[in-house]
Amino acid sequence: MVDKQFGLNDVVQMKKPHPCGENRWKIIRMGMDIRIKCQGCDHSVMIPRREFTKKMKKVLEKSEKNS
Template identity: 50%
Template structure:
């Protein structure tokens, strides 16, 4: 999956505050996510985060920009 810092993820289950959307702060073997409802930050293993993911809502996609690396050949 192509998840980048700054993307917004919609999860299958709600956070206790009622929000389903999380902002991606860090990507690697673990994801650092911030709840868009209450601001809580959590670290999730990549496998668990990808399983709980419903859809990716990317700021770059909303703006109609290309997310690929402009320096790649």
């Protein structure tokens, strides 16, 4: 299995969309838990890193700092 590469301020797509209909999330905090913010309604969710890597589909936009 290939390890997914993601970083702070990247915009990612999750496997399931948010109830507001948007499927773009920005990573706003990283650590043991990862906080992501919906780009549609600005709702933020904190989930464990292990769960995040399972539910993340792909990175849509890399942040300029992580390039």
